Amino acid sequence: MAHYSGRKRNKHGKVGIAGILIPAVFGLFVGFAAAFTIYLSVVAKIEGSVYREINIEYGHPIKLEDFFDHVPEDAKLLSDISVIDTGKIGTYRVALEVAGRKVHSNINIIDRTAPVAKAVPQEMYLKDQLPQASDIVQDLFDLSPVIVEYADKNPDFKFGGMYDIPVKLTDRYGNCSQVLVPFTVKDDQEGPVILGAEDLTVLIGDSISYRDGVTVKDNYDPNPTLTVDKSQVDLKHAGVYPVTYTATDECGNETKVTIQVEVVTRRTAGITGEDDAETVAKAYKLAEEIVNQITDKDDTDVEKAMAIFYWSYHRLGFARGTSDYTSWAHAAVRALTRRVASCYGHWAVCKAMLDVCGIKNICVTRANSSQVHYWCLVYLNGGWYHCDSQAWAPIDGFFAFMMTDDELKTRARGNHDFNGKLYPARATESVQRYVSSSRKWVSKDFPYKDATD
Numbered sequence: 001m002a003h004y005s006g007r008k009r010n011k012h013g014k015v016g017i018a019g020i021l022i023p024a025v026f027g028l029f030v031g032f033a034a035a036f037t038i039y040l041s042v043v044a045k046i047e048g049s050v051y052r053e054i055n056i057e058y059g060h061p062i063k064l065e066d067f068f069d070h071v072p073e074d075a076k077l078l079s080d081i082s083v084i085d086t087g088k089i090g091t092y093r094v095a096l097e098v099a100g101r102k103v104h105s106n107i108n109i110i111d112r113t114a115p116v117a118k119a120v121p122q123e124m125y126l127k128d129q130l131p132q133a134s135d136i137v138q139d140l141f142d143l144s145p146v147i148v149e150y151a152d153k154n155p156d157f158k159f160g161g162m163y164d165i166p167v168k169l170t171d172r173y174g175n176c177s178q179v180l181v182p183f184t185v186k187d188d189q190e191g192p193v194i195l196g197a198e199d200l201t202v203l204i205g206d207s208i209s210y211r212d213g214v215t216v217k218d219n220y221d222p223n224p225t226l227t228v229d230k231s232q233v234d235l236k237h238a239g240v241y242p243v244t245y246t247a248t249d250e251c252g253n254e255t256k257v258t259i260q261v262e263v264v265t266r267r268t269a270g271i272t273g274e275d276d277a278e279t280v281a282k283a284y285k286l287a288e289e290i291v292n293q294i295t296d297k298d299d300t301d302v303e304k305a306m307a308i309f310y311w312s313y314h315r316l317g318f319a320r321g322t323s324d325y326t327s328w329a330h331a332a333v334r335a336l337t338r339r340v341a342s343c344y345g346h347w348a349v350c351k352a353m354l355d356v357c358g359i360k361n362i363c364v365t366r367a368n369s370s371q372v373h374y375w376c377l378v379y380l381n382g383g384w385y386h387c388d389s390q391a392w393a394p395i396d397g398f399f400a401f402m403m404t405d406d407e408l409k410t411r412a413r414g415n416h417d418f419n420g421k422l423y424p425a426r427a428t429e430s431v432q433r434y435v436s437s438s439r440k441w442v443s444k445d446f447p448y449k450d451a452t453d
Contacts, residue, residue: 050096053106058143059087067105072098114177115142115169125251126160126187133167136181144172151178160187191255192218192247199260201342201372204238221249238263264325283332287352301359302380303442306401308353310440312346312389313399343390347374350389354378367419382449383427401437404428
């Protein structure tokens with residue numbers, strides 16, 4: 001018998017086709033899948049290297065580098081970015097090419113810059129209302145609307161002083177900044193000071209400039225207001241009338257000063273000597289009593305006159321509206337009795353005592369002014385000299401004594417303008433070096449003239 005050896009055949013005597021194709025197909029599929037996976041991975045890596053959305057600060061340029069961490073060599077922009085206005089907030093879609101593939105990205109033009117502004121320094125009073133926050137900054141800049149508000153909502157000043165107040169600026173995108181605004185807060189509780197408001201004497205029918213010589217000062221307000229209430233003054237009738245000055249500063253502080261305006265007739269201004277005998281006698285009697293106390297019988301006229309005006313200056317108080325303008329004699333009696341007088345009373349007292357001493361004298365009245373003033377021309381040492389005992393400067397004890405016209409104008413206190421044509425010629429030789437009203441002094445070297453001169 002023969003023996004065979006070899007492959008075992010199937011029942012049909014052949015090897016199966018499926019056993020060959022299936023493994024081959026499976027292998028191809030696996031290879032394709034692997035290749036496709038690799039391809040997708042590469043594509044994903046390429047496309048993933050591009051930012052699909054980027055943020056650009058407004059006003060800044062757009063660059064290719066903005067879309068990548070690392071820019072591939074073959075990457076390029078397909079869209080024309082020159083048409084994009086980076087000065088406007090918005091979103092723009094652009095195309096790029098990477099490794100031959102077209103991809104898209106969104107560009108967001110955003111605002112990440114806080115608003116800017118400059119402070120406007122403020123001055124205010126403690127009692128003033130706080131200004132609006134928007135009114136205390138200037139040159140505000142931002143690309144979107146800005147809310148301007150106090151950082152502390154409602155600053156409350158309790159004391160005067162210097163403060164730096166923060167003002168908060170917030171734009172539509174939530175960007176914030178602060179500006180420190182300097183505040184000078186003034187605590188003004190003092191009213192203005194009224195200077196130069198003094199009692200006035202005026203002749204019937206004349207006019208008054210109530211503001212002449214009156215000034216107002218305030219510790220804060222450079223221009224306080226001044227009002228004058230003269231409604232009660234009647235310049236057509238003799239009498240004493242109140243005038244009220246009111247000064248107000250910008251903080252509302254107020255100061256009032258009331259003066260007296262004395263309206264007198266021309267006759268009582270010393271122009272005439274119409275007096276009743278009884279009052280004249282009383283005036284001379286009172287004057288003689290004082291003359292006997294303040295002079296010696298051996299005194300010269302100059303020394304007697306010095307004593308008279310010195311006494312009037314130091315022993316009679318000064319106050320407007322206190323004299324009796326009925327006549328000089330009535331004024332002298334009242335002044336010598338009450339020891340207070342206006343310039344009219346001072347003149348009347350000096351006249352009475354000079355008359356008692358036999359020294360010639362004349363009343364002089366101020367001219368070219370609504371405010372009347374009276375003083376004496378006294379005949380001493382052979383000439384007419386000006387003498388005025390009114391207390392223009394009570395501190396240093398100075399009063400006008402034996403002054404020439406020029407000296408009265410340049411050295412005497414107060415307004416002594418007068419009409420020289422109404423009075424006798426005045427002396428022109430100065431004797432001021434030989435007299436001192438503040439010391440009641442007449443020099444032993446006084447240049448006396450002989451009685452025959």
